[in-house]
Amino acid sequence: MSALVWLHGGSLSCTDPAMEANPDAPAIFVFDRPFLQENRIAFARLQFMYEGAISALRGRAQTRACVGVQVEEILKFAKNCGCTAVHATQVYSPELERTFDALEEAGLEVVVYAADRLTSYSGSVKRFSAFWRKVEREVLG
Amino acid sequence: MHSVELETNLATREAITEHLAQMLEGLYSTDAMASETDGSREAALGELEAFSARGYGRRNFIDADTSRLSAYLRHGQLSITEVAAHAKQHATGRERDEFLKQLSWREFFYLVMEQEGTGTLQNLEPPKYAVRWQAELPDDIRDGDTGLPCVDAWVERLVTDNYLHNHERLWFAAYVTHFRRVDWKAGWDFFREHLLDGDIASNALSWQWVASTFSNKPYFMNQENIAKYSGNRWCATCRVACPFRKSYETLERELFGTTFS
Incomplete structure (x- = not known):
């Protein structure tokens, strides 16, 4: 089963877990037109992200960067590359979850990699001071 | 909705600016100017x-x-x-x-x-004081035209550098939510528009921390605090009626109608 890597706004590096796990896979970055039409975002932010994206894509044989409807563009790229799975790294955002769901509904297997973590803490969180007491030794060690 | 292919082999930052300005036309809220920070x-x-x-x-x-x-x-x-x-x-x-x-x-x-x-984008907890926040960010704040030299300087820096020091972020958030009674979500949206590090987790939750919807009490500052941590950058020459030039006790009473200490 061949995979492609989706680089989203929280994973703009060749060292992203999904990228490192698939060093020879095609990779895509999409500026989501509907999101940018609905939300005010400064140009400087978009260039900063794009510089991260092209730096991450550099050196890969098959890449694509585009502006469009995110899900549609990923599906189109998957079809062109003959890929049946999309690999991406988890960051928590409503848009990302919606994209994962839509890709799955469209028939792609979605493989999600855990984001890099500073601690192994997995309990509930409410106030930083309580969290810090639990992780201080691990973080400073 | 049509798609546009982007060029990835661009040699300079200026070439990237020129390319994106054209390809993303209508999809950004500012002039097509790159940040000094390379991504x-x-x-x-x-x-x-x-x-x-x-x-x-x-x-x-x-x-x-x-x-x-x-x-x-x-x-x-x-x-x-x-x-x-x-x-x-x-x-x-x-x-x-x-x-x-x-x-x-x-x-x-x-x-x-x-x-x-x-849920992070809604109040995680009720605010710790009685308040009715307005939904929209007033134009004078968005335009950096409040007449308060410090506040206007924070907006100027946010918009031109796409960065603010953490203390400036807290001061600005306190000004917006407590002194101007604007919903933290409008302030967060303004930060997300401009900050290179704008995101939901760190920024929305920091705004909630200031607003007291993710903390035990609201964060606020007075003029003495701004002067101290800014090296008197604005206060030394400021001649306006300063809303921050009061004791913490007075500000607490005026802003929140209660004391938290």
């Missing part, structure tokens, strides 16, 4: 290499040498573990520990986000 992984590594945490103990002063790595952490050009590993290798003593503690706030915010999901 590539290579630039991120350069910034990380240059960071030693020396002077980090002064981080609350706005002229302090802070890491400026947050945008790279936000967008993934740097990972939190490689930044922590760098700090452990190159920093020492209290400055090392303080930097690692600050880094842990990022982890904390992401865990809250994971736990609360989209």
Whole structure:
């Protein structure tokens, strides 16, 4: 089963877990037109992200960067590359979850990699001071 | 909705600006100007290499040498573990520990986000004082035209540098939510528009922390605090009627109708 890597706004590096796990896979970055039409975002932010994206894509044989409807563009790229799975790294955002769901509904297997973590803490969180007491030794060690 | 292919082999930052300005026309809210900060992984590594945490103990002063790595952490050009590993290798003593503690706030915010999901974009708790916030950010704030030199300078820096020191972020958030009675969500949206590190987890939760919807009491400051941590940058020559020039006790009573201490 061949995979492609989706680089989203929280994973703009060749060292992203999904990228490192698939060093020879095609990779895509999409500026989501509907999101940018609905939300005010400064140009400087978009260039900063794009510089991260092209730096991450550099050196890969098959890449694509585009502006469009995110899900549609990923599906189109998957079809062109003959890929049946999309690999991406988890960051928590409503848009990302919606994209994962839509890709799955469209028939792609979605493989999600855990984001890099500073601690192994997995309990509930409410106030930083309580969290810090639990992780201080691990973080400073 | 049509799609547009983007060029990835662009030799300079100026070429990227020119290309994106054309290809993303109508999809950005400002002039097509790049930030001084380069978003590539290579630039991120350069910034990380240059960071030693020396002077980090002064981080609350706005002229302090802070890491400026947050945008790279936000967008993934740097990972939190490689930044922590760098700090452990190159920093020492209290400055090392303080930097690692600050880094842990990022982890904390992401865990809250994971736990609360989209609820992070709503009040996580009721505000700790009786308040009716207005939904929209007033134009004079958005335009940096409040007449308060410090507030207008924060807006100017936000819009032109796409960065604000953490203390300026807190002051601005307190001004917007408590002094002007504007919903933190409008302020967060303004930050997300401009900050290179704008995101939901760190920024929305920091706004909620100031607003008291994710803390036990509202965060606020007075003029003395601004003068101290800004090195008197604005106060020395300021001649306006300053809304911050009061004791904490008076401000608490006026802003919240109660005391929290």
